[in-house]
Every structure is written in C-alpha cells, then in structure tokens.
Amino acid sequence: MRYPSLLLAAALLGSPEILARDIATPAAKGYAGRLLATGGASSIEGSAGGGVVPWAVIAGYGTDEQWGGAAFATRVDSGDYTLTSRGIALGWRNRVEIGLARQDFGLPTLADALALPTRHFRQDIAHAKLRLAGDLVYSPWPQLSLGLQHKRQRDFLVPSLVGAVDDSGNDVYLAATKLFLGGAGGRNLLLNGVLRSSNANQTGLLGFGGDARRGRSLLGEASVAVLLDPRWAVGVEYRQKPDNLGFAREHDWKDVFVGWFPNKRVAVVAAYADLGSIATLDRQEAWYVSVQISH
Template identity: 30%
Template structure:
C-alpha cells in the first residue's frame, strides 16, 4: 500500500511537470493563450497555488482565458535570522477553471540549540533528524484548485466575488526531525475556500481565504502534536484558519499590498524531544541549576501568525518579481523570525 502511495505521488509530480512543459510546446499551440489582464492571475505562492506570496486566491494561475491553457514556474527565497527557505515549483491553469501545482520546499535551520541537541543525540547514538552542522527540512506540496463561480475581473459591476475551492497534500521528508519537534504527522492534507474580488474604481484586489488544516508553520514543521514526546498520545485536530490579501495597483504592471495568515498553537510551549524522550524534565533541571537560557532554548515559542508587505512588478506577461518584508514571528525554537522574501514567477 505504501509503495502504491509513493508511486501515486511520483506520478502526480511528473504529471504536473509534464503539463507545465507541454504548455509551451507546439502540441498545445492551438489552445495556448494569455488573454487575461496583467497580474490578475496572481503570483506563485509558497504552496504553489496562484495568489499572493503566502495566501492562495480564487483566481486561476496564469493568463489563460476560458479558451486556453497557461503554465507557470516559480522560485521563492526567504532569508530570516535563523532560517532560510527556498521554494521551487510549477503549476498549470486549464481554461480558467482548474489549476494543478507542485512545489518542493527546503527549510535550512541555523539554530545553535538544535545543534547542541544533535551533538548530545549523536553521542548517545540516537537519530533526531538533524546534525550539528546541517539541519534541513524538506517538503513536497501537491495542489489542485477549481473555480466554482464568479469572475474577479470581468464582472466588476457585480458584488459577487470569484470563489474557488482547493486542496493541498503536503509530505515532509525529514521524519525524525519533525518528531523531534513534537509534531504528530509528517504528511497531511489541507482544504481551502477562497473568495477574490477586484474593485476597479480603486484599482484594488481583496481576497479572503478559509483554510482547514492542522499545519505547524504551513506544514514545514509537521502537523498536529504529541504529548510528552510520545508518538502514542498524539492529536491532529484540523481547524479553520483565516487568511487575507489586499493588493493595490499603483501602475498597470506594479502592485503593492499586504497579507495575513492565521496560524495555530499545536507546538506552543512544547519541548523538543530526543527519540521519544521529552526534554521538559531536563529543561526544568537546567532552570533550577541557573541555566535557564539553555532551558528556554529547548522550548518552542508561541507560533506567530504570518504577515507580509509586498511589491509585485511584471514587465510583461512572461515574468514577474515579488519583493516582500515578512513578519513570521516565532518558528519552533527560533524567536522573532522577520526578514526579506524574493520571488520570481515565469509564465509561458
């Protein structure tokens, strides 16, 4: 069963890449088009869906109309004080109705406290999914989005927004490190509903998304939580979380805006653990010994909501750039992770 599951994921990944490649080939020349208005398909999000930097919109990625197909490739780099994240992916929009996407994410950790845990674990012959010199989390995200009704661009005389429903399947590769951080699952699904409206009189796009998920840090640090470092007392309760994007067009090819993405509290205050051993007792012992700084370093902070302020620039319909300042707050044992984001989105 597991073999069939992995095979299915590989097939979906290959299909998404092949579909994006075929869009630009002569085989699709008859149905390829790019008739939509500049920037209205959104840019490439960290989940691969068309939208803002982090929030999926109801619009279908690319510039295809109802008569054609358009494909995209995206790259995003996020530089934070203790973390660096890169996202590579492709998506394809089909007849302005369906969107398929795939993203590979790499999260590099530069956390002395986790490096200390790794050294202790190595000395004890335990695998915690990290080492003293190179800690990396990798995640693959497969997505599909379907426009249900409405048109965010061409029905400006109506208050009915464009509405779409989407699904994401996320699969983390570093199982041991996810469990070291206290999460329940390394792979899970998310469902979202997005509503998008373009207000042409004030050149502004407004999007509201509701996401049904149990993700920690968008899934990069797993899903749900386990009590006491045990993989037997685990919980993965999904909840609906809100997300908002606002983008204002300052020129026909330039937009500025901001986003907010609500996050959960699954791992708040939980100690990292080694091979199922909860370090809460150790952190208490260190605190009583006057080593509270190290004690606190082994305890995960309150997970913060994600905010960003961005500027998107598209010189033409084939390429766009996004620069943003991110306010991610606390991530795992790393406090105040705020920094810059750069993304490029190629459409063909």
Template identity: 45%
Template sequence: MISGKWASRLMAILSVLASGQTAQAEALFDRGKLLATGGVSQVEGAAGAGLSTWAVISGYGTDRGVGINAHHTSAVLDDFTFHGSGVSVGLFDRLEISYTRQSFDTGKTGGALGLGNGFTFSQDIVGAKVRLIGDAVYDQDRWLPQIAAGIQYKRAGKAPILAAVGAGGNDGVDFYLAATKLLLSQSVLLSATARMTKANHFGLLGFGSAAGADYRLQWEFSAVYLISRRLVAGVDYRTKPDNLAFAREGDAKAIYVAWFPSKHLSLTLAGVDLGPIALQGRQQGVYASIQAGF
C-alpha cells in the same frame, strides 16, 4: 469520471503539444487575461500573493486557453533560510494544478538545537484548485467575488525528527475556500481564504501533535493596490495553528511589491514576519520570488 467537455479539451491540449504547430500553440496559450490578474505563486505554489491563496487560476489562459508557470522563492530570516520551487498549470480559467518543493535550512541554529549545523527540513506539496463561481475581472458590476475551492497534499521529510519535536505525523491535507474581488475602478484587490489544516509552520515541521490535534480553521487575508498597470503593492496576513508543545507558533505577515514587466515574468519583493519558530523568537526577513510562464 471526466466529462465529455473536459475530455475534449484535454485531447486538444495533447494534440497541440504533439503537433508542434505554432499557430495552434499560440491559440491554446492565449494569454488573454489582464496583466497581473493571475497573481504570483504563493508559498505553497498556488496562485495568490506571497502568503495567501487567492481564488484566481494560475496563468493568463482564458476559458479557452492554458497557462503554465514556474517559480522560485527564497526568504532569508533572522535564524533560518527558506527556499521553494515549483510549477503550476491553469486549465481554461477553471482548474489549477500545482507542485512545489520546499526546503528550510536551520543554519547554525540547527547545531544549537542539536540537529547539526545546516540541518534542512523539506516538504513536497501537490495542490489543486477549482473556480466555483464568479469572475474577478468581468464581474465588476456585481458584488459577487470569484470563489474557488482547493486542496493541498503535503508530505514533509525527516519523519523521525518531526516525531521527536512532537508532531503527530509527516503528511497531511489542507482544504481551503477562497474569495477574491477585484475593484478595477478603485485599483484595489481584496481576498480572503478559510483554510482547514493541521500543518505546523506550513507543514515543514509536520502535522498536528502527539496529542492528536484535529483540523483547525485558519484565515488568510490580502489587500492589494494597483500602483500602475505593471506594479502592485500589498499586505498579507495569515493565521497558523499552534500545535507543537515545545515551541509556540504565531501568525505570519508580509508587505510586498510585485512587478509585472510582461505576462511571461513577475518579480516579488517582500518584508515578512513569520512569527516565532523553534524557540528562536520572531523570525523576520526578506522574501523574494520570481515567476516565469507562458
């Protein structure tokens, strides 16, 4: 049941959108948070870095405002190509809701695997994240990081193919707890996330195994250095479960730079190593992402 405070806030949003009044809209979409502190859209659509999820809430809305972002990501790997597009909404720096559609093109490798050239796996992800305690920006004098809990429902396509490669199912739910600490005086951001998941290759190759693999605890880590107000550089490390008998799955890594020319736009470029995928060895390549919002 929605509390009275949240009900009134949601009614205020609907009223502003219905009225079309510029002054009210500017107050609602206040963009009051510091540049870059909302992160970018990570691979599953939540606010964070390229691979890891942070505890921050998407967008630049303060505790009195709303932020909306749209993003598109592409990664060109040794034997595969990945694309992801989606939207996220941050409500009053407390709640984040996101949706992402992913596709994974096997190219010529699909033919070698008996799937056909250009065979594409796909996945839809709906997520929600809530900030529990702490404030990454304003708690500089406290050791406490910003902490958030999240959930992501993932549903992959091509269920018969996923069953054939040994996946236990084509949908699943991830649960995670993220902690993010921004050290402004050192120009450093650190983040760690614990994720309970059954997802194979983020869910694109299904969930669990035919043997019925249960949830596994996985970890995501980020370290970011703020080169300037508009430019950051960082590294991500993310562990992944290894459920499928036919092919080993390894951890994912990335090194990246992100540019924030304004609060309406960010561009990310990364080198990634997603580990072995579908008997094709380590998949390394380039990852690029654009995020636009208000």
C-alpha cells in the same frame, strides 16, 4: 513560523481608465488573453495568488479555451532560518489548476546549537484548485475557488521528536477574490479572503498534528493590494496559523510586499516579513524575493 512571511506578491491590472476601455472590448473578455497580473504570483506552497495566501485565480494567462501555467522560485532568509521553494502550476481553461512544489527549510543556527541530525527539512506539495463561480474582474461578485494541498514532510525524525504526529496531511481552503476598478482613491483595489482547514505545523515543515492539538483548525487568511500604476502593486497579507506543538507556539504570519509585472511572462515580488518566533528563536525578520515565469 510565527508572523512569517514570506510574502508575496500580488497582482493587479492597469489603470481604471485603461481597464474601463479594455473591458468594453471583446479582446479584453478573453479572446486576446486575460488582463495583466490576473494570474497572480505564486505562493510558497505553489498555488496562484500571493506569497503566503492563495487567491481564487487560476495560474497563468490561459482563457476559457486555453491552457496556461507558471513556474516559480522563492527565497526567504532571516539569518537563523532560510526557505527555498520552487514549483510549477498548470491552468486549464481558466477553470482548473494543478501543480507541484518543493520546499527546503534550513535551520543552521538551531542545528548547530542543538546538534540536530539535519540542517534542512524538506516538503513536497501537490495541489489542485477549482474555480466554482464568478470572475476576478467581470462579475459583480468575487471569483470563488476551492483548493486542496496535499503535503508530505520528507525529514520527519526531528518533527516527531518535538511532538508532531504525522508526516503528511491535507489543507483544504475556500478563496474569494475580487478586483475593484478605481476602488482605492482612483486606483485598482484587490481584496482576497480565504477560509482554510489545516493541521499543518509551520505549513507542514514541522509535520502535522501535535502533542498540544491533534485535530484540524479552521483558519482565516486575507490579502489587500493596490495597483500604483499598470505594472506595480503594493499590499499586505495576513495568515492565521494553528498551534499544535507544545515545545514552541506558532503565531500568525504577516507581510508587506511590492510586486512588479512588466509583462505577462514575468512577475517579481519582494517582501518584508515579520517572522516573530520560530521554533524557540525570537525576533525573526526576513526579506523575501520571488520570481515567476508565466504563460
């Protein structure tokens, strides 16, 4: 998908005054749980973070002595294409995250026009993430995490016919995330950067590797979010994409999102996604909605 999407949400925390007060207390340092929104939302691939770009944070609100976790459902619809993603993730001691997700990519317009044998492509994703160093809030340097996403495309006939080489592959990424209290005109600012190694076509929905490029690509991703008040965040995401298939170019993704975090149990994210050209269909634009339940 080209400028897709899908987008997401982003998490952040309370006002600088509230956070400054809380950080000074033992409870804020984990004894009473992590701060609101520090588990992020769920990406379309299941990892904690934003909608299309993972963060270095660990899913859920578990502290150094606890388990945490999240379950999510996401829907994106451009009219010509749909994407439904569902999954769960578990966090252990705010150090390790593991999870499973399933994606269902619908292409009714293209299937009807080309008489394709299927109207849906499905993909299963198992992921793991390890926090290597730092803390989102309390350390002077960013939180740094290493992530792995193992992906398997379950409807490989059409992707193989358009040049995809494999029906499974692995994405490996390094994420650095930091929350700056009062960093944007007195409001909290979150910055996130990711370096990813991948050979996935449209995140793997169209298989892995291709006739134009078989090898892996090193790709950059970024997220910026600002907290408007203790429960509302707005932001943008950008994700570079590989270009492996000769029949249709793959473009970078962009989105603009709003996240609502009424409490530590619920997060809702809405986004506008410019999908660009997807598998030969141009000017794809979509709204994205994601709901997450956390612990």
